[in-house]
Amino acid sequence: MALGSGLQTGLQTGLQTGEIVRDGLSRQVADQLRAAIRDGQLKVDDRLPNEEDLAKHFGVSRPTIREALKILAAQNLIRSRRGPAGGTFVSRPDPQGLGEAIADAATLLVGTGDIDVEEMLTARAETEAVCCRLAAAARTEEDLAALRAEVALQRDESLRDEDFCASDVRFHRALVQATHNQPLKLMMYAVIESFIPVTNMLIYREHERRRSVDLHDQITEAIAAGEGARAAELMGRHLEGMRDLLNATLDRRAAGRTG
Amino acid sequence: MALGSGLQTGLQTGLQTGEIVRDGLSRQVADQLRAAIRDGQLKVDDRLPNEEDLAKHFGVSRPTIREALKILAAQNLIRSRRGPAGGTFVSRPDPQGLGEAIADAATLLVGTGDIDVEEMLTARAETEAVCCRLAAAARTEEDLAALRAEVALQRDESLRDEDFCASDVRFHRALVQATHNQPLKLMMYAVIESFIPVTNMLIYREHERRRSVDLHDQITEAIAAGEGARAAELMGRHLEGMRDLLNATLDRRAAGRTG
DNA sequence: ATTAATCTATTTGTCAAACCTTTTAATCTT
């Protein structure tokens, strides 16, 4: 779309009195462009006018436009390329990118202690149980192969702890993938990319790994057999074990601090 | 923290050869500041140096710094205030803000048809069932009051459709709140702020509203009685009904288009 | 004639130096 057609500007400049300006011009420009994208005025892969024209259109300077574009780019709504055939384009909304953003934010929340570990494990247990049930019904042979590959990898006792944890994340990612449910996948990104690493960082030691692998194995085979309820039950047991381990670890740390 | 202490700059300028520059300077500055926040070098409510000093520190111009700050502000990592006691500060990570970002993106995904409505309803059914079970165990009297208030509001048949839908969203929000599980709340934002409105937009008509209210009512009372399984089952039935309605609506639209 | 190298125009990326607006706090006045 040419943009010039329907898009109203109507920015609130500092000169107007009494109005509550919801922040600066760049924010307002970004909001308007975002709205245009959301409402379909600007479709995926549409090219926006160049920055100078945008500046003219909105009646602001180019740096202001650029700040606005950076905001939208940070939200993965647009992308820019230089050159004659370059410009700024509307991005296809990307579950992957969104997931990373969620994971980033969730990691921060966990890091600042705003998220209680008990609650986190409960959330994991419940939502991953859901994944187990759905995966048992929808999994393909490829999904099973992916799950089994991680289990096999995890059986290697010479694997370094960090590689084990990485494999653990991939296992759970594969589990979600096996549900073939996009919206669920979106929601689970926070769990997979953030909660799981946090959990793992706290507890893994050598002799506990074997227990985790065994449960991963059993969960995989339950899903292979289409036994969703059993897979969900195993996952619950898996996380129950983690909860105990975690509490023991936290107790030990607390004791070390006071003693 | 004073920032000047430990933060390395090491930007990849255009002059260096061979290196793959992952985009512009503002992006790199934003990445470094983000890393400093993530790693705890910059703590919540810490004040960053002013823009001019940041520009000097990173060896870039002020507009470039501003673009970087806009990126971080767009991700709710920092906030800025003007004036002598103003400046740029590290924000407390905010589930609310994160939720809105998730909702925005999810809305786009649904809008572009990248999310299948069937899958969405499945995801809703499963995750909201989880909420029902946990809410039944953890709900307080205030939670119940909030749920009942929405049910009461929804019984008013003179309520406009959009107000009904808004109340519906609040009902589900209150349901999640009643679980008292922060991580789950985080995950459910995508559902509440995006999937629910999308669902509602498609289907609500007057005589269907009564059925929804009745189920909301029964779900609330099941949670009040601590009967999580029953609440979950009712929620499943609620969404099953929506699925039928939705399919009927879509069929009708398809027929209208071809006929 | 075909291919390779070069030029050119376009567009984003960056910089520099101002000026404007908002906000706080110190100072002055009453």
Next chain:
DNA sequence: AAGATTAAAAGGTTTGACAAATAGATTAAT
């Protein structure tokens, strides 16, 4: 002591310029 004034600090915005990248046209060499 209370209120009004004012100066300084910080972010917000503008202007104007130049740098870098790149697609496409042009030109030179084979």
